[in-house]
Amino acid sequence: MENVQQYSIEKEPKAVLAMDPVKFILWLFLVSIIMLFASQTSAYLVRRAEGNWLEFEMPVIFWYSTAVLLISSAAMQWAFYSAKKDEFKQLKIAISITFVLGLVFLWMQFEGWKELVKMNVYFVGNPSGSFFYVFTGLHGFHIITGLIVLFTAWTAAFRTRVHSKNLRRIEICVTYWHFLDILWIYLFVFLLTFN
Amino acid sequence: MSAIEGLETAHHHADEHEHHHEAQNFWQKYIFCEDHKVIAKQYLITGIMWAVVGISMSVIFRIQLGLPDSNLSWLKPILGGWISDSGKLDPNFYLALVTMHGTIMVFFVLTAGLSGTFSNFLIPLQIGARDMASGFMNMLSYWFFFIASVIMFASLFLQQGPAAGGWVIYPPLSALPQAHPGSGMGMTLWLASMALFIVSQLLGGINYITTVINLRTRGMSFDRLPLTIWSFLITAVLGLISFPVLLSSVLLLIFDRHFGTSFYLSDIYINGEALPNVGGSPILFQHLFWFLGHPEVYIVLLPGLGITSEVIATNSRKPIFGYRAMIASMLGIAFLAFIVWAHHMFVTGMNPFLGSVFMFLTLIIAVPSAVKGFNYITTLWRGNIVFTPGMLFSIGLVSLFVSGGLTGIILGNSALDIQLHDTYFVVAHFHLVMGAASAFGLFAGVYHWFPKMFGRMMNTTLGQIHFWFTFIGIYLVFIPMHYVGIAGFPRRYYQFTSYDFTNKFLDMNMFISIAAILSFLAQFIFLWNFFYSIFKGRRAPQNPWRSNTLEWTTPINPGHGNWVGEIPAVYRWSYDYSKPGAKEDFIPQNVPYSQTLESNFPHENELIATEKAIESQNFNDQFKSH
Numbered sequence: 072m073e074n075v076q077q078y079s080i081e082k083e084p085k086a087v088l089a090m091d092p093v094k095f096i097l098w099l100f101l102v103s104i105i106m107l108f109a110s111q112t113s114a115y116l117v118r119r120a121e122g123n124w125l126e127f128e129m130p131v132i133f134w135y136s137t138a139v140l141l142i143s144s145a146a147m148q149w150a151f152y153s154a155k156k157d158e159f160k161q162l163k164i165a166i167s168i169t170f171v172l173g174l175v176f177l178w179m180q181f182e183g184w185k186e187l188v189k190m191n192v193y194f195v196g197n198p199s200g201s202f203f204y205v206f207t208g209l210h211g212f213h214i215i216t217g218l219i220v221l222f223t224a225w226t227a228a229f230r231t232r233v234h235s236k237n238l239r240r241i242e243i244c245v246t247y248w249h250f251l252d253i254l255w256i257y258l259f260v261f262l263l264t265f266n
Numbered sequence: 267m268s269a270i271e272g273l274e275t276a277h278h279h280a281d282e283h284e285h286h287h288e289a290q291n292f293w294q295k296y297i298f299c300e301d302h303k304v305i306a307k308q309y310l311i312t313g314i315m316w317a318v319v320g321i322s323m324s325v326i327f328r329i330q331l332g333l334p335d336s337n338l339s340w341l342k343p344i345l346g347g348w349i350s351d352s353g354k355l356d357p358n359f360y361l362a363l364v365t366m367h368g369t370i371m372v373f374f375v376l377t378a379g380l381s382g383t384f385s386n387f388l389i390p391l392q393i394g395a396r397d398m399a400s401g402f403m404n405m406l407s408y409w410f411f412f413i414a415s416v417i418m419f420a421s422l423f424l425q426q427g428p429a430a431g432g433w434v435i436y437p438p439l440s441a442l443p444q445a446h447p448g449s450g451m452g453m454t455l456w457l458a459s460m461a462l463f464i465v466s467q468l469l470g471g472i473n474y475i476t477t478v479i480n481l482r483t484r485g486m487s488f489d490r491l492p493l494t495i496w497s498f499l500i501t502a503v504l505g506l507i508s509f510p511v512l513l514s515s516v517l518l519l520i521f522d523r524h525f526g527t528s529f530y531l532s533d534i535y536i537n538g539e540a541l542p543n544v545g546g547s548p549i550l551f552q553h554l555f556w557f558l559g560h561p562e563v564y565i566v567l568l569p570g571l572g573i574t575s576e577v578i579a580t581n582s583r584k585p586i587f588g589y590r591a592m593i594a595s596m597l598g599i600a601f602l603a604f605i606v607w608a609h610h611m612f613v614t615g616m617n618p619f620l621g622s623v624f625m626f627l628t629l630i631i632a633v634p635s636a637v638k639g640f641n642y643i644t645t646l647w648r649g650n651i652v653f654t655p656g657m658l659f660s661i662g663l664v665s666l667f668v669s670g671g672l673t674g675i676i677l678g679n680s681a682l683d684i685q686l687h688d689t690y691f692v693v694a695h696f697h698l699v700m701g702a703a704s705a706f707g708l709f710a711g712v713y714h715w716f717p718k719m720f721g722r723m724m725n726t727t728l729g730q731i732h733f734w735f736t737f738i739g740i741y742l743v744f745i746p747m748h749y750v751g752i753a754g755f756p757r758r759y760y761q762f763t764s765y766d767f768t769n770k771f772l773d774m775n776m777f778i779s780i781a782a783i784l785s786f787l788a789q790f791i792f793l794w795n796f797f798y799s800i801f802k803g804r805r806a807p808q809n810p811w812r813s814n815t816l817e818w819t820t821p822i823n824p825g826h827g828n829w830v831g832e833i834p835a836v837y838r839w840s841y842d843y844s845k846p847g848a849k850e851d852f853i854p855q856n857v858p859y860s861q862t863l864e865s866n867f868p869h870e871n872e873l874i875a876t877e878k879a880i881e882s883q884n885f886n887d888q889f890k891s892h
Contacts, residue, residue, distance in 0.1 A: 092399040092480045099472040099506060106510035110557065114514070114550055118529070123545045194527060197545050201527040205518070 300401030313379020332779025368433030394483025497572025570707020582649025655729025670699025691751025739785025
């Protein structure tokens with residue numbers, strides 16, 4: 072194996088790596104989260120098919136919160152492009168917007184719960200309401216973890232540790248945030264369809 | 267750590283062999299260690315401790331079942347108030363024992379102890395990596411498991427007793443604290459412990475998958491991976507997909523228990539009083555539980571099968587028969603594992619048509635399983651078999667896998683299941699095919715890789731004695747149990763002396779219990795051999811089993827980073843045993859075809875041209891970028 076040196080100069084080494092392990096780990100985490108929600112939503116369908124199911128209108132605030140989360144995803148993407156182009160000022164603005172919109176989303180989800188309580192749909196009661204709280208609550212929990220990831224990227228951005236040569240942190244952040252966005256849209260459409 | 271940076275340094279590292287690691291203190295080296303080998307040993311030792319606890323429990327309830335008149339006062343020092351003044355086992359504690367035996371053996375011994383030990387130990391060593399993709403996550407995985415263990419162990423000492431609703435924790439029994447003494451704090455701790463356990467398994471499994479896919483050494487393509495690694499990879503994928511579902515079902519159960527929701531509860535009266543819960547479905551829990559529960563069977567079994575493939579090929583001095591068929595059948599089993607869960611629920615009032623669909627899918631599993639069975643036997647066929655203890659346990663695994671699998675075909679039949687459901691027939695079936703077979707895989711792995719783990723050899727004679735006692739003992743326990751099951755004995759009953767139809771089987775039950783006690787005692791041979799050999803065993807040679815895989819190219823006591831200097835490149839599969847024309851009867855994976863011209867097949871001579879390409883590849887060395 073001492074002949075490695077001579078080849079390494081004349082020939083570009085071919086990567087065995089399929090992917091950066093850290094990003095790969097992230098994707099596998101996403102798989103486990105997908106399975107968590109897949110099992111929850113299929114449990115919902117199984118239970119719903121058995122009848123005795125409380126039907127209620129989804130409070131309108133969930134439409135607005137969906138829009139907020141979509142905008143925050145767009146801002147996240149903007150932050151990523153800014154980091155790629157080393158435009159630090161824009162990066163800081165974009166990542167701050169994402170973070171704030173994430174908080175706003177959480178607050179709106181909480182307001183949505185209050186609306187539900189006003190409609191006499193409680194966590195304890197008919198499983199149709201309980202499932203609604205569990206879905207939004209579990210997703211909210213993941214949004215909080217997303218905000219923590221976002222916060223580390225945010226501090227890194229303000230210390231100019233995020234730039235075109237060091238994109239891994241923000242890439243992870245972008246993937247996770249978009250994933251949470253898509254996950255919410257899935258849950259939102261699901262809850263609208265099978266109410 | 268960073269593979270991207272690793273690319274940049276790949277050019278100029280041939281001269282700097284040493285990896286840079288500062289000296290570690292005791293805590294870094296043995297406690298919060300990120301070295302996969304130490305974590306594997308932590309898993310192994312914890313698993314062995316759990317196995318002692320779990321199997322001891324089974325002995326206690328076997329005494330109750332087989333020798334119902336015996337006086338158990340001698341257990342008072344350990345069990346205290348659970349033994350009555352007249353020396354009888356408390357019936358509630360009997361249920362707790364059965365529950366905890368199942369939980370401990372399935373999750374803590376055969377999932378964490380088996381996968382945790384061998385996936386951790388063998389993946390980096392056999393694929394040629396310095397360590398796992400994330401040593402930190404790996405360490406976390408063990409410590410989550412440890413905390414889960416502590417909580418589960420603590421629950422044994424509750425005044426009300428640990429969880430007692432069966433290891434499957436079906437609601438409403440598990441959801442209502444007033445249903446049973448064990449459904450109170452014991453069940454709460456069970457759920458907390460299992461939630462942490464799931465986190466631990468996910469952290470570990472994600473790491474295994476990432477490591478196998480991303481950190482293979484040069485030349486280690488998927489068609490050169492040892493079957494052990496294939497089995498660990500598939501096991502980890504199964505866990506990644508199924509454990510979140512268990513988490514989901516546990517989460518809803520926790521909401522039902524502690525917040526008063528009605529996911530699983532409906533129309534329940536306790537002492538004539540109606541509970542407020544309406545609209546829930548206990549069957550829903552069973553669906554969610556068995557969506558994990560069935561893949562869990564293969565999470566337990568597949569690592570044992572992978573270990574067996576490796577040990578049988580090595581000790582038959584023959585290439586494994588049907589390497590690709592082995593991979594394909596493991597993939598087939600893994601796929602089918604997810605679409606057969608309802609065969610555990612045939613008697614829940616399921617639509618008979620649906621039952622026949624699940625029956626059909628279940629019976630298909632016999633096909634890939636049979637492929638594996640035949641491949642093991644054809645690998646053994648006319649081999650130069652070396653009967654090391656590891657080899658004996660591997661052959662034993664094949665035997666148990668076949669005899670336990672056959673009764674699976676009977677149980678998978680939705681009509682026959684009406685008679686056999688929840689009888690001792692089921693108990694006998696899954697103990698053979700999943701319990702004992704996986705335990706044999708664990709033993710085979712420990713005997714085979716002990717020299718690599720501790721740099722010393724285990725005593726062969728003691729190992730062989732241990733094997734014969736265990737092997738015969740297992741069959742003496744479980745073959746009669748099938749008859750008891752066909753006769754209609756339900757499982758988890760405290761005693762059978764009060765029913766006429768079961769009364770006459772008392773001596774058979776006694777026989778089973780005595781066989782169980784003898785096989786339990788035989789395990790102390792193993793324990794002594796294991797712990798004695800760690801300190802006093804004969805020093806291991808470099809490659810004691812004359813094996814092909816990469817772990818035997820490391821130093822006898824590998825340090826953190828496994829290889830001194832460069833990680834070897836891989837040029838061939840790991841099963842070149844007794845190759846015609848070769849000087850030795852084995853050719854390790856890191857020997858290039860250009861050095862074995864005398865034994866190459868024509869298509870392998872063509873591969874010589876690719877060797878330079880392999881050697882010029884990125885080293886994938888995690889430690890280089892530090």
